[in-house]
Amino acid sequence: MLLEVKDLSIYYYTLSGVVKAVEGVTFSIDEKEWVTFVGESGSGKSTVASAIIRLVPPPGKIVSGQIMFEGKDLLKLSEEEMRQIRGKDISMVFQDPMTSLDPLRKIGDQLVEAMTVHGVDEDEAKERAKELLEKVNIPPDRFDYYPHQLSGGQRQRVSIAIAMAFNPKLLIADEPTTALDVIVQDSIMDLIQSLKEEGTSIFFVTHDISLAAERSDKIAVMYAGKLVEFGTVEQIVENPLHPYTQALLNSVPDLWTEKPIKAIPGYPPDLRNPPRGCRFHPRCHVFAEKGELKGLCDAEEPMVIEYEKGHFVACHLYGGSRNE
Numbered sequence: 001m002l003l004e005v006k007d008l009s010i011y012y013y014t015l016s017g018v019v020k021a022v023e024g025v026t027f028s029i030d031e032k033e034w035v036t037f038v039g040e041s042g043s044g045k046s047t048v049a050s051a052i053i054r055l056v057p058p059p060g061k062i063v064s065g066q067i068m069f070e071g072k073d074l075l076k077l078s079e080e081e082m083r084q085i086r087g088k089d090i091s092m093v094f095q096d097p098m099t100s101l102d103p104l105r106k107i108g109d110q111l112v113e114a115m116t117v118h119g120v121d122e123d124e125a126k127e128r129a130k131e132l133l134e135k136v137n138i139p140p141d142r143f144d145y146y147p148h149q150l151s152g153g154q155r156q157r158v159s160i161a162i163a164m165a166f167n168p169k170l171l172i173a174d175e176p177t178t179a180l181d182v183i184v185q186d187s188i189m190d191l192i193q194s195l196k197e198e199g200t201s202i203f204f205v206t207h208d209i210s211l212a213a214e215r216s217d218k219i220a221v222m223y224a225g226k227l228v229e230f231g232t233v234e235q236i237v238e239n240p241l242h243p244y245t246q247a248l249l250n251s252v253p254d255l256w257t258e259k260p261i262k263a264i265p266g267y268p269p270d271l272r273n274p275p276r277g278c279r280f281h282p283r284c285h286v287f288a289e290k291g292e293l294k295g296l297c298d299a300e301e302p303m304v305i306e307y308e309k310g311h312f313v314a315c316h317l318y319g320g321s322r323n324e
């Protein structure tokens with residue numbers, strides 16, 4: 001196992017209260033595996049992503065849990081040890097490439113620096129930078145361009161080139177295609193796929209479950225800071241267990257069946273004061289319809305259970321209440 005995250009909780013200590021952004025999240029990513037995190041805005045996907053490289057933005061704090069990477073708990077490493085891992089063993093690509101690119105420096109120099117900080121000699125880094133640009137389809141004569149001289153898609157390809165510099169073991173890609181048009185999106189997805197084929201594991205974030213289903217091996221569904229379902233793409237798409245996963249799948253068009261699209265009613269909760277019991281209960285149609293769930297879903301938190309091999313769910317319909 002490459003990455004094993006256990007019982008991870010992350011809170012933001014804001015002036016208006018404690019935002020329980022991520023609570024009790026457990027999952028793992030195998031070597032050469034692509035795992036996609038899906039869920040509505042505010043469900044905690046980016047917070048989990050940033051925790052893996054220990055860059056949760058203030059006022060956020062990892063309050064508990066373990067992040068085991070190749071058997072080492074990243075939460076126990078010193079800042080210096082963590083720096084050695086970031087950009088080398090674990091790389092990250094963001095929705096807005098300008099969060100990682102420096103607007104005032106040539107892209108070639110930024111690529112070279114990404115390697116020299118980890119001890120690669122300058123001439124070798126220059127050579128490799130040109131190869132990397134070629135690999136992401138940026139003509140090598142753009143080496144001396146500044147980020148603003150490139151299109152959004154090209155800038156994203158440069159940030160992927162930087163992420164690829166050391167053939168990382170894990171790439172964290174947080175909505176890398178959201179700001180791009182569909183054709184450019186596809187070319188970025190192809191690039192990430194090629195990285196996977198060379199042996200990199202992928203932690204991918206999107207709010208689009210159909211995009212998640214296209215290339216991933218596994219899907220993790222987050223709702224209001226909780227991981228509510230986790231399994232292979234086949235398990236999640238063909239046999240979604242959690243009412244929220246079912247609602248997410250019904251909210252996207254299906255090219256084959258032309259079934260009607262149904263938006264999920266209501267809004268995600270305020271995570272300073274999440275609903276008691278199952279955080280999804282105020283929006284869950286099963287809870288609304290089944291009287292016998294009253295006093296359970298709205299009072300007790302469902303625990304994660306393994307419903308079938310590798311397919312995890314946290315919902316009272318499948319057992320897993322604290323009192324069982």
Ligand code: ATP
Pocket residue numbers: 012014019021039040041042043044045046047048057058059060207271
């Ligand atoms: P999106 O799809 O919009 O990117 P997300 O699933 O990535 O959403 P996060 O950005 O991880 O969600 O946010 C999870 C929760 O933490 C939200 O309730 C959000 O308001 C809160 N949050 C995130 N960053 C901060 C911050 N810097 N300060 C306070 N609260 C924050």
Ligand code: SF4
Pocket residue numbers: 242243244278279280281282284285286287293297302314315316317
């Ligand atoms: Fe719906 Fe209850 Fe399952 Fe929550 S635990 S998703 S409220 S049925």
Ligand code: MG
Pocket residue numbers: 045046047174
């Ligand atoms: Mg996000």
